[in-house]
Amino acid sequence: MPDVVIPIGPHHPALKEPVNFRIIADGEKIVRLELNLSYNHRGIEKAAEQRNFTRVLPLLERVCGICSHSHATAFAKGVEEIMGLEIPPRARYIRTIIAELERMHSHLLWLGVAAHEIGFDTLFMWVWRDREAVMDTLEEMSGNRVHYNMNEIGGVRCDLTPGQIEAALSRLPPLEERIKKYLDMVSSHETLLIRFRGVGRMTREEALQYGAVGPTARASGVDYDARRDDPYLVYGEIPWNVVTDTSGDVYGRTRVRIGELWESSQIVRYCLEHLPEGPIRADAPKNAPKGEILSRYEAPRGELVHFIRTNGTDKAERLDIRTPTLANWTSVAKCLVGHSIADIPVIVAAIDPCLSCTSRMVVVNKERGSGAAAAPCGCIVRQRPAARDRRET
Amino acid sequence: MSDPLQTLAEIFIFPGFLFLVAFALFMAFLDRKIAARMQQRIGPPLFQPLADVVKMLGKEVIDPDGADIRLYDIIPLIAFAAVMTAFLYIPVTGYSPFAFTGDLVVVLYLLAIPAPSLFLLGWLSRNIFSTVGGIRAITQLFIYEVPFFLALLSPAIMAGSWSISAIVSWQQQNLWFIFFQPIGFIVALVGLQAKLERAPFDIPEAETEIIAGPWTELTGRRLALMNLTFSIALVAGSALIAALFLGGPVLPWTLAPAWLNPVAGMGLFLAKTLAVLMLLSSIRVATGRIRIDQLTDIGWKYIAGAAVVQVGIVLVINWLWVVP
Amino acid sequence: MTGAVTPEMVVEQMKQFGTAARVRNDRFSMQIAPDRLHDAVRTAQALLRFDRLLTISTADTGENFELLYHLIGPHRIILSLSLLLPRGQPSIPTISDLLPPAAIYERQIHDLFGIRFDGHPGLSRLMLNEDWPENEYPLRKDWKPDPGRFYGGIKEGGS
Numbered sequence: 001m002p003d004v005v006i007p008i009g010p011h012h013p014a015l016k017e018p019v020n021f022r023i024i025a026d027g028e029k030i031v032r033l034e035l036n037l038s039y040n041h042r043g044i045e046k047a048a049e050q051r052n053f054t055r056v057l058p059l060l061e062r063v064c065g066i067c068s069h070s071h072a073t074a075f076a077k078g079v080e081e082i083m084g085l086e087i088p089p090r091a092r093y094i095r096t097i098i099a100e101l102e103r104m105h106s107h108l109l110w111l112g113v114a115a116h117e118i119g120f121d122t123l124f125m126w127v128w129r130d131r132e133a134v135m136d137t138l139e140e141m142s143g144n145r146v147h148y149n150m151n152e153i154g155g156v157r158c159d160l161t162p163g164q165i166e167a168a169l170s171r172l173p174p175l176e177e178r179i180k181k182y183l184d185m186v187s188s189h190e191t192l193l194i195r196f197r198g199v200g201r202m203t204r205e206e207a208l209q210y211g212a213v214g215p216t217a218r219a220s221g222v223d224y225d226a227r228r229d230d231p232y233l234v235y236g237e238i239p240w241n242v243v244t245d246t247s248g249d250v251y252g253r254t255r256v257r258i259g260e261l262w263e264s265s266q267i268v269r270y271c272l273e274h275l276p277e278g279p280i281r282a283d284a285p286k287n288a289p290k291g292e293i294l295s296r297y298e299a300p301r302g303e304l305v306h307f308i309r310t311n312g313t314d315k316a317e318r319l320d321i322r323t324p325t326l327a328n329w330t331s332v333a334k335c336l337v338g339h340s341i342a343d344i345p346v347i348v349a350a351i352d353p354c355l356s357c358t359s360r361m362v363v364v365n366k367e368r369g370s371g372a373a374a375a376p377c378g379c380i381v382r383q384r385p386a387a388r389d390r391r392e393t
Numbered sequence: 394m395s396d397p398l399q400t401l402a403e404i405f406i407f408p409g410f411l412f413l414v415a416f417a418l419f420m421a422f423l424d425r426k427i428a429a430r431m432q433q434r435i436g437p438p439l440f441q442p443l444a445d446v447v448k449m450l451g452k453e454v455i456d457p458d459g460a461d462i463r464l465y466d467i468i469p470l471i472a473f474a475a476v477m478t479a480f481l482y483i484p485v486t487g488y489s490p491f492a493f494t495g496d497l498v499v500v501l502y503l504l505a506i507p508a509p510s511l512f513l514l515g516w517l518s519r520n521i522f523s524t525v526g527g528i529r530a531i532t533q534l535f536i537y538e539v540p541f542f543l544a545l546l547s548p549a550i551m552a553g554s555w556s557i558s559a560i561v562s563w564q565q566q567n568l569w570f571i572f573f574q575p576i577g578f579i580v581a582l583v584g585l586q587a588k589l590e591r592a593p594f595d596i597p598e599a600e601t602e603i604i605a606g607p608w609t610e611l612t613g614r615r616l617a618l619m620n621l622t623f624s625i626a627l628v629a630g631s632a633l634i635a636a637l638f639l640g641g642p643v644l645p646w647t648l649a650p651a652w653l654n655p656v657a658g659m660g661l662f663l664a665k666t667l668a669v670l671m672l673l674s675s676i677r678v679a680t681g682r683i684r685i686d687q688l689t690d691i692g693w694k695y696i697a698g699a700a701v702v703q704v705g706i707v708l709v710i711n712w713l714w715v716v717p
Numbered sequence: 718m719t720g721a722v723t724p725e726m727v728v729e730q731m732k733q734f735g736t737a738a739r740v741r742n743d744r745f746s747m748q749i750a751p752d753r754l755h756d757a758v759r760t761a762q763a764l765l766r767f768d769r770l771l772t773i774s775t776a777d778t779g780e781n782f783e784l785l786y787h788l789i790g791p792h793r794i795i796l797s798l799s800l801l802l803p804r805g806q807p808s809i810p811t812i813s814d815l816l817p818p819a820a821i822y823e824r825q826i827h828d829l830f831g832i833r834f835d836g837h838p839g840l841s842r843l844m845l846n847e848d849w850p851e852n853e854y855p856l857r858k859d860w861k862p863d864p865g866r867f868y869g870g871i872k873e874g875g876s
Contacts, residue, residue, distance in 0.1 A: 006521055046856055119592050119599065120681030125432040191593055191681035208768055211818025224769075229793045230743065294744065294771070294787060294795065307774035307785065322772035322822070330821055341525065342602050342684040 008344060019353070029340055033333045045319055052314040053079055053153050053288070063321070064354050065146045066109065069095075069102045070299035072151040074306045075319070077232055078295030079153055082288050082310055089234075090278045091155035096233045097271045098142065098150050100264040104175075105134040106300035107257045107264075110352045111182065114254065117345040118195045123185070130178045137168045155281030165272050176265050183258045186251075196251040200335040200347040203248060210331040213324045214302020215260065216351045218244045219252035226298040238274075240267050250350040257352075287314045299324055301352045325354045400490070408485035410477055417624040418442040420670055424627070427674040442624065446617050454613035460517050468517075469611075469618035472510040476625045479503035483632045484561055484641050486658035492558035497549055500557065501542055504629060507622055508534040508588065511597060514619075515607030526606020529685050530597035533587060536692035537594070540700035541584030544577040547707045548637045557633070561641035569640040573710075577703040578638045582669070583696055585630040586676055587688075589623060593680040596688060628666070631673065635665035722765050722792040730764050731757065737796070744795040751800045751809050758786065758798070758812050766790040770812075773822040775830055777858040782807050782832060808833035829856040 006023045024032040044063055048056050060075050061068040073095055080087060108131040115123035135145045141164055142148035150156045186192055202212065207220035217224060225242045227235040243259035245252040288310040295306040302324025309318040328351040335347050403409055421442040429436025456462050482489050482496040489496075508530050515527020548570045549555055552563035564570060571578045587594040597606045611619055635641065642662035648654050683691070727745055728737045734757045737745040749757050761767040767788035774785040781801040788796045802809060811834040813820035823834040828845055831854035845855070854860060 004521055006525075043855065115681065118681040119595060121592075122432050122678050123681075125434060129433055191683060194683060194687055195681060209817055211770060211816070293741075294774075294797065296771075303771075305772045305787070307772065307787075309776055318774075318776040320772070320774040320776070322774075326821060326825070327772075327818060330818055340684060340686065342596075342599065345602055 006341065008348075023336070023341070023344065025341055029338065030336050030344070033336050035329060035333060045321060048316060048319040050315065052286075053284075053316070056316065056319075057151055057153070058147075058149060061147050061149060063323075066106045066354060067102065067299045067301065067304070068147045069098050069150065070297055070304050071306075071321070072149075073099060073233075074295045074297035074299075074304055075308065076151045076153055077297075078293045078306050078308045079288055079310070079316070080284070081295070082291040082293050082308065083153075083285060084289075085154060085282055085284055087155050087282050088279045089276045090159075091280045091282075092233050093271050093275050094156045094160060094280065095151065096235070097160075097268055098138070098148055099233065100267045100271070101134055101138055101141075102148075103300045104261055104264045104268070105131055105138065106352070107261045108134065110257060110300075110349070111254070114250075114346070114349050115192075117349045118191065120191060123182075123192075126178075127182065130175060133171045133175050137171055140164050140167060152281060152284075154284035155279070157281075159280050160275065165275065169269065169272055172265055172269055176262070179258060179261050179265065183255070183262075186254050186258065193251065195346060196254060197247075197249060199250045199339065199343050200350055201247075201249040202331060202335060206334070207248070207331065210334055211327050212302075212331040212351075213327045214299070214352075215253050215256045216302065216328050216331060218242070219256045220248035221246045224303065226296045226303045230296050232297065234271065238267065238270050240270075250346055253350045287312060288316075301325055301354055302328065323354070325351065328353075403490050404481065408489075409481060412485075413477060413480050413625060413628065414621070417621065417628045418446070420628050420631070420666075421624045423667065423670060424674050424677075427671065428678045431675070431678045446621055449617035449620070450614050452613040452616075454615065455610070457518050457520065457610045459519050460610070465514070465517055466615065468510045468513055469615045469622065472507045473618050473622045473625075475503045475506040476622055476629055480625065480629045480632070482557060483629060484558055484636055484643075484658075485632070485662050486642055486655035488558040488561065488643075492556050494559070495555045497545070497555050497557050497560070500629075500633060501545060504588065504626060504633075505534070505538060507626055508538075508590075511590075511607045511619075514611065515597075518607070518610040520610055522603040522605070523607050523609050525603050526597045526599075526609070529599075530590070530607060532685055533590075533594065533596060533688065536688060537584045537587035537696065540580050540692070540696045541588065543697075543700035543704050544574075544580040544584060545633070545637060547574050547577045547703050550704070550707050550711060557636055557641075561636055561643055564640045565643045565645055569638065571638045574638070574703055574707065576699050576706075578634070580696060580700045580703065581634050581638065582672060582676070585634060586673055588630065589627055589673075591673065591677045593676075593683050594688065595682055596685050599682060627670070627673070631666045631669040632662070634669050635662070639665045639668070641665070722790065722794065724794060727765055727794060727796060730760065731796070734760075734798075740797075743793060744797065746797040746799060749798050749800050751802060754786070754798065754800060755810055755812060755815070758788070758815050761788055761796060761798075762815060765796075766792065767796055770816045770818050770822070771795065773819065773826060775826050775832070775856070777830070777856070779858065780804055782830060784809070784826075784832070786812070802832065807831060808835060810835045811837040813837060830854050831857070 004025055006025055008021050008023055019035075022034045023030055024034075044059060047059060051059060057072050057076065060071040063071045108127055112124040112127040112131070115121070115127065138148060139145050141160060142150050142158070150158070186196075202210070202216075202220045204221045207217045207222045212220070212222070213224070221244055223242065223244055226232075227240075228242055240263055243256050243263060245255050245259075247255075290310060290312045292307070292309040295308060297304045297306070304324055305322040307318070307320040307322075308316055311317045332348060332351055332353075336344060339347065405411060419439075419442075422437065422439055425441070426436040456465070479500045481491050482500050484492075512527040512531045512534075515523040515525075515530065518524070548560050551570070551573065552560040554560060554563070560570075590597055598608055599606065603609075608616070608619065640661075642658035642665070644654075644657055644661070648657060724739065724745070731737050731745075731747060734749045734753055735747045737747040740746045758767075767790040769789050771787040771789050774787065776783045776785075778801070781804060783799060783801055785797050785799045788798070800809075807830070809832065811819065811823055813823060813834075814836070820838060823837055824840055826832055827834060827837075827840045831852070834840065850866070855862075
């Protein structure tokens with residue numbers, strides 16, 4: 001068969017969010033890949049320059065549905081550092097709990113999606129059922145299954161009651177058992193092994209060269225984790241491990257993510273059991289002094305970098321977001337060459353792509369009054385004016 | 394020689410087309426329900442497959458640009474007719490009213506028609522996803538069809554006849570073939586799963602890779618017909634394996650009131666066919682999809698090898714029995 | 718480079734390009750001239766083991782565009798190289814030959830700011846839809862969406 005162009009996306013069953021890449025294939029072997037990421041572009045960076053800090057946080061949460069807390073926390077901790085504000089320990093612990101719960105729900109989602117990509121729907125159904133336990137916990141704590149809105153400049157918005165802590169702790173043991181079972185299953189199930197092993201292999205040098213981040217890089221033995229390299233929240237004070245693997249293929253990434261699931265459940269348990277008493281919020285000044293900061297955060301998909309520059313007013317002068325998925329696209333493009341068409345969904349899913357993070361912009365429609373922002377996963381949501389004003393204190 | 398009205402009733406009502414379609418819809422429901430329960434879900438209600446067929450028949454039919462519409466309409470009909478006819482020779486309550494020597498070969502031939510028809514539909518759709526899917530369907534056909542035929546011909550060799558009903562009556566006097574040819578049974582199951590394009594062999598229809606392969610451009614009544622074709626192929630294939638390996642719908646002795654025999658036969662038919670369905674559903678639920686190049690590997694190394702070994706064993710046994 | 722890289726070595730080696738000010742316990746920031754960027758990155762990579770590009774941040778300071786290249790290495794020290802580009806002539810050589818991940822960041826910046834990267838393998842549209850009009854760079858401070866203009870995509874009220 002001569003070279004054919006196979007368009008993957010923007011509508012495709014393998015993709016959870018719209019992206020377009022054109023695969024140029026020779027028979028079943030891929031020769032080249034061309035990328036176009038414009039479908040979820042919503043203009044959040046520009047919108048963030050026009051809102052004060054209180055109003056920016058909900059906007060940043062909506063960069064992505066699955067890593068919403070990551071963006072809000074990265075921004076909040078960056079601004080707090082510029083202001084020189086020390087947030088109370090209880091707030092730091094609560095932020096960590098929510099962050100690790102978010103990592104768990106994201107990795108569980110990923111595992112189900114990866115199983116679905118290879119047609120293994122049974123694992124998909126089982127994993128997503130277990131994910132509901134994490135979502136229930138998050139809903140009890142924050143009121144929402146996604147977009148938890150827990151962060152404020154200076155602390156967290158709401159406290160954890162003893163009832164919620166107990167309920168969360170009671171949900172952990174069955175979940176931990178299932179995680180162990182999934183690790184077993186991934187290591188021994190024939191179809192999983194033959195579809196994941198050897199696919200999308202990246203050596204350590206290639207991972208460094210192409211700038212891969214997060215579990216994608218850690219599976220190739222690159223030992224970068226922003227939680228350990230640049231400790232924030234409570235990661236410097238509690239015991240936990242960085243999970244790496246040496247195989248560098250999709251199987252390695254699966255093992256790393258399941259390992260991180262385990263670590264996250266241990267961190268959540270530790271934080272819930274050792275939650276310090278005290279206030280949950282420190283008084284934050286309205287304006288931030290002039291400064292700039294590079295705030296790094298380990299999102300479920302990798303290292304998230306917020307570059308914030310302030311100029312003495314209550315708005316950020318510039319917010320520049322580097323999302324982990326954008327960093328990982330180069331490695332996908334290089335990994336795909338030489339594999340067959342059947343491996344495309346597997347390799348793309350292995351970096352856990354979050355297109356909403358990658359392309360985050362919109363054009364504000366002046367006529368309608370409110371901005372029509374594309375929420376994560378491409379659905380259109382209207383910002384109610386009342387909600388915006390409610391955040392002003 | 395038999396009453397033409399009775400023949401027509403046998404073709405169209407029982408054990409012919411009406412019964413076949415109803416049973417196919419029931420088997421489709423059972424398949425989905427079993428799979429759902431294994432996946433900790435609830436699953437569809439009893440009439441869901443019927444509702445699906447009726448709904449799809451009423452949907453708009455979209456013709457792909459530049460496709461040959463007459464062929465596009467005829468091919469699903471041909472596939473549908475082929476699998477329906479194949480079922481006529483499979484025993485349902487005793488022996489098939491249309492049995493004749495060689496009907497096993499006819500049934501195998503008719504059951505082999507849906508896969509090339511998918512390939513043709515994929516080719517005619519003028520769509521890159523359909524073309525890739527169609528090519529995968531034909532590649533898969535070459536890989537599983539030879540072992541499948543060999544596995545199903547082994548009982549014929551041992552029973553000494555090419556008629557399904559004669560093979561069933563051989564098992565009535567001796568043992569079920571599954572005890573003589575376990576390898577053949579397994580190869581036949583695997584071959585049937587590949588023929589029906591169910592996981593782990595749903596490569597032509599890989600949803601996450603090529604949208605829906607050759608099914609992408611099928612809409613409305615064409616999609617309803619092709620879906621029904623594959624449901625009926627599931628019934629025909631399961632019933633065939635039940636007849637050839639599990640003894641078919643006959644008891645080893647005749648029952649006292651003569652009318653009880655077909656009833657018992659019907660019960661056995663249901664039980665055995667559904668047992669084969671349980672096995673097929675379990676395979677579907679417990680595995681993911683493999684790649685076409687991995688299927689080529691596994692197919693020619695292990696499945697074809699096992700089938701050839703099985704035929705070899707049968708030939709040796711036959712020679713040993715006949716000679717002394 | 719054998720041996721561990723200490724912050725003092727960073728200051729020492731990069732002295733030829735400018736002064737590295739320590740803005741945080743693990744981060745250095747220095748201003749360099751745009752035409753020395755390529756050499757600075759090459760020096761940092763070769764002598765100080767800065768083998769990863771964290772990101773390329775941009776800011777619009779009114780009369781200039783500011784680009785910040787954040788490099789990091791296994792020693793966990795971050796070096797931010799900042800440079801100013803004149804607004805009328807925003808172009809700079811690419812560093813994607815030294816650090817391949819830079820290619821996608823530069824593509825994004827070109828799409829949104831209009832800064833040209835000479836020698837880049839392919840500066841096509843990445844973030845904006847393919848029928849976005851030319852010469853409209855949304856992230857510049859002086860850009861406002863014009864209600865009368867059509868920015869590509871789907872028209873209001875159906876096509």
